[in-house]
Amino acid sequence: MRPTRAVVLLTAGLVALLGVPGTAAAATPSTLYVSNHDDSHCSDAGSGTQSVPFCTVSAAAKAVQPGQTVLVKTGRAYDEAVTVDRSGEPGRPVTFAADPTEGAPTAELSKGLAVTGAGHVVVRGLTVRGGVQISRSTDVELDRTVVSRGTLDALVVGGESTDVHVSRSRLTGVRVEGGSRGTVLGRNQIIGVVRPAVTVVDAPGTAVTNNTFYGYCQAALSVSGGSTGSALFNNVLYTEATSTRCESAEPVQGMAVSQSAAEGTRADYNLIVSAAGRTVYSWAGTGYQSPAAFQAASGQGAHDILTASRDEAGQMDGSRAIDSADPTAPGVLPTDHNLNPTADDPRVPNTGKDGGYLDRGAYETQDGLSEAWMVIDRTWAPAGTPVEVQAVSNSLWPTAMEYHVDFGDGTPPVVTRPGNALGAVATHVYSAPCECTVKVTAVNGVGAKAFTQKSTKVTAAGPLTAAFTAEPVLPASDSPIGSTRPLTVRIDPAATALPWPLDRVDLDFGDGTTAQGNSLEPVQHTYSRPGDHRVQVTVRDSHGATSTAAKTVKVDYAPSGYVATAPFRLLDTRTTNSPVAGGTPTGVILPAGLSVPDHVLSGGMAAAVLNVTVTGATEDTHLSVWPSGQPRPATSNVNVRAGGTSSNTVTVPVGADGRVSAQLNSGRASLVVDFVGYYQPNAGQRFSPIAPTRLADTRTAGGALAGGTSRTVKVAGVGGVPAGATAVALNLTSTGSTADAHVIAYPDPANRPATSNLNPEPGKDKSNQAIVPVGPDGTITLYTNTGSTHLVLDAVGWYGKDGTTLFTPTVPRRLADTRTTGKLAPGTDTTVAGLPAGAVGAVLNVTATESTGPGFLTVYGYGASRPGASSLNTRPGDTVPNHVTTPVADGRVAVWNSHGGSTHVITDLLGYFTRP
Structure with missing residues (x-):
């Protein structure tokens, strides 16, 4: 702002016009x-x-x-x-x-x-x-x-009214008359439609100050009769155009004061827009075409301005109305038509009275300040480094600006007054690390403000030191249907001490893959196989310094709950005439989302439970199933004779690409894969293993199951399986079969799936483990398609919200093989060790081969009493595998051979259960 003399003069003018204000009432009206x-x-x-x-x-x-x-x-x-x-x-x-x-x-x-x-x-x-x-x-x-009021005067002040003040209003014609005294018109916009914009008749002491008039008829401002002692100051009068609607044909003038009103009437600091050659003033009966002639004859209008250009009368740059009025004139108001305060445009000389900077007319030209910006030379730097902020704004009057820069660390704001159009510069040294917000407040000469802010990071001084954490990424518990693949790890380098801005981050995941980035944001990486991987993170800053951190990261499948689904057929190469061939792996895509009608499946499953059937083999062979993208393990899941059909339940971890692989050892065969359910971290039900417990035996109750018929069996609320179980793990055995057939175990008797769990054959006892969701009233339903067969059901565990363990999948690995130690004799047992510490249950693939007689094997927890149920049936000349779920004690299980004959036993680990 300029010196305060003009403000003093403004106040003096108001006091002279209005008198000293009275004391305000204390009570709120x-x-x-x-x-x-x-x-x-x-x-x-x-x-x-x-x-x-x-x-x-x-x-x-x-x-x-x-009041x-x-x-x-x-x-x-x-x-x-x-x-x-x-x-x-x-x-x-x-x-x-x-x-x-x-x-x-x-x-x-x-x-x-x-x-x-x-x-x-x-x-x-x-x-x-x-x-x-x-x-x-x-x-x-x-x-x-x-x-x-149409074409008439919109405002009429009369009847000897006194001290009427009209301010900051828009009016179509004003008439002051009838002996009214002390009327003040200030900061108004007034248009004359058919008469002068303002007509003052017989109204002494009228003050017409800082108005904008649009006069199209006779005069923009007319003072006549006994209107002596009036004051006409600081007005802008547009008179360059004439209306065809005027009541009088008199040519339009800017200001007309009759001889009877001229006594004591003063006029000055007005700006008149008029076409060249017109009479601008009529004073005491004489017309004048210029302010100079008017001033020379009457002594008035010494500071009036006459122009033919509207641009010189408005609020735009170059206007002669700016900062050129008399701030002491009667009726001056501190705010304009729009309530804007009086403002000093520093680009314009203050030519008003006594150096005042009041504008002429109803409007006060403003700065236009609405936005501020800043540039921080270092938005990331260690403590002790000077930080420079350059602040600018859209101010039209930059030399009158003041910038307050708050650096956000509790120190007092830095106040700068640039004095030029280039903005202000403030420098600060942070003494301690912080995530600080720098705020700039731009203040113009009348106190209007604009704000902006930016964040800056102040780090601890010291060397660049790379560091990172590594943790598994698991599906969220509140979103069990996720898409996070197993073996995914989050590498987070946020712990890196980075005093200067980051330039680059290089990551070596230790599995032959690398990545590069330009932030310290976490990076997720999915490994193709579990194991120990040497992860290395190298960080480079903007000053060229580098630092490397490395550590061994253990990658493995996570403990998971079981999600039971209604079984559905996933693959049948018989329908595509594309049998699998020995030595060539077949990829099996595990569906996710809604790709299977009526099944919502997760892309975050850690392991799948499948029923895998091999049929029509061209020679004796076996099938291995393992996670896609990993080496084929030295294990097997299904063993089949040439021309025969064999099936087995398979629990297999999911590969990084959402698939599993299946491969025949030799020959060719058709492959049928049924989807049974899956395991996923933070989802599904927990498992409680139990010693094998017989739930049903058609040889002793109910008779053989006939082809084309179904039978319900109670499986929950009996035999150690609680009523609240949602799925049950069963060992399903067929005996006395009269035809080659298949058996389906399913939950809903009204919706039998097109899948299978067991393939009975005449003359052979065959078994397979099944995980079946529990149906109505705690039952499941059994169905066989042809012939008849006896069925034996032994429960080995159950799933539910009250279950006690979670399942950790493992890449299939061999635990024991008696072919290297000698056959298991009839009536004896063997101990299988090597299960993970803390395991209370295990999922195994147990295979009997080179058996000398028919019999069965029972797998149970080491040191526990042997249950009276079987885990698989041995047959001379056949290699028989079965999916076995069993309790574990002290990292071991026991395998007992019945009295049928000696046999070799091969035990492969598919996963294990632990208490969370």
Whole structure:
């Protein structure tokens, strides 16, 4: 801002015009409310409360008392003519105002407003159609009001009214008459439609200051009759155009003061826009075409400006109205038509009276400040490093700007005054690390502000030191249907001490793959196989320094719950005429999402439970199933004779690509794969292993199951399986079969799937383990397609919310093979060791081969009592595998051979159960 002399002069002008203000009333005035909205519950018979407002402004005008304010709800016009004839008191006026709580800017009166015989009245923020008439009244303020009345004068002040102040309003014609005294028109926009914009007749002491007039008829401003002692200052008068609607054919002038009104009337600092060659002034009966001629003859208008260009009269750059008015003129207001404060444009010389910077007309040119920006030279640097902030704004007056830069660390803001258009620069040294927010406040000469902020990172001083953490990424517990593949690890280098900004991060995952990035954000990597991997992270900063951190990361499958699904067929090479061939792996895609109708399957499964059938083999062979993308293990899952059919349940970890691989050892055969369920971390049900317990035996109850029929069997709430179990693990054995057939175990008797669990053959006892969801009333249903067969069901465990263990898949690996130690003799058992510490249960693939007689094997927890149930049946000349779920004790299980003959036993580990 410029020196404060102009402000002093402004204040002096106001005091000279209005006198010393009185003491404000201590009590807060009460409020009356008016609303004609449909939902307002209004009543003109009420007291005008907010809950029951008046319906009309007229009703409020009849009830208002000194010091009260009538708030008129906006948004809907009031179709009434309002008369105010009640008075306030000095310092306690009656006030009529638009309700500021509503969105519409003004409240509209459609048929006019009259203030008659009243005093100390304020009207603010209304729109009045039909005009305003003020008569026989005193101390009336009309502020920020829009008034129109067709082609007639919108505002008439008369009847010897005194001290009427009209400010910051938009009016179509004003007439001051009838002996009115002390009328003040300030900061208004006034248009003359068929008459002068302002007509003053017989109204002494009228002050017309800082208005913008659009005059199209006779004169923009006309003062006549006994209007002596008037003051005409700081106005902008547009008179360059003439209207064809004028009441008089007189050519338009800027200002006309009659001889009878000239005595004591002063005029100066006005700006008139007029076409060349016109009479600009008419003073005491004589016309003048220039301010110079006018000043020479009358002594008035010494500082008036005449221009033919509108650009020199508005608020745009180059306007001669800027900073050129008289701040001491009678009626000067501290804010303009839009409530903007008086502002000093530093680019323009202050040519107003005594160096004042008030603008001429109703509007005060403003800076236009609305935005600020900053540039931080170092948004990331160690403590002790100077940080420089350059601040700029969209100020039109940059030399008057002040910038407050708060560096966000608790130190006082740095205040700069640039004095040029290039903005300000502030420098600061942070003493300690922080995540600080730098805030810039741009303040112009009138106190308007604009803000901006940016973050800066202050790090600890010291060397660059790479560091990282590594942890498995598991599907979220609140979103069990996820897409996170097993063996996924998150490498997070956020612990790196990085004093200077990062340039590059290089990651070596230790499995032959690498990655590069430019942030310290975590990176996820899915390994193709479990194991120990040497992970290395190398960080380079913007100063060229490098640092490397390395550690061995153990990657493995995570403990998981079981998600039972209704079984469905996943693959059948018989339908595609594409049998599998020995030595060539076949990829089996595990579905995810909704790719299988009526099944919602997760892409985050850690292991799949499948029923795998090999049929039509061209020679004796075996099938291995393992996770895709990993080496084929030296294990087997299904053994089959040439021309025969054999099936087995397979629990297999999922590869990184969402697949498993299957491969015949030799020959060719058709492959059938049924999907039974899956294991996933943070999802599904827990498992409780139990010693094999017989649930059903058709040889002793119910008789053989006939082909084409089904039978329900109770499996939950019996035999150690609780009623709340959601799935049960069973060893299913067929005996006494009369035909080659297949058996299906399923939960819903009304929805039999097109899958199979066991393939009975005449003359052979065959077994297979099945995991079956529990159906209605704790049952499952058994079905065979042809012939008849006896079935034996032995429970080996159950799944449910009250289960006790989680399953950890493993890549299939061999635990024991008696072919290297000697056959297991009839009536003896062998111990299989090497299970993980803490395992309380295990999923095994147990194979009997080179058996000398028919019999069975029982697998159970080491040291426990041997149960009276079988795990698989041995047959001379056949190699027989079975999926076995068994308790574990001390990292060992026992395998007992019945009295049928000696046999070799091969034990492969598929996974194990632990308590969480």
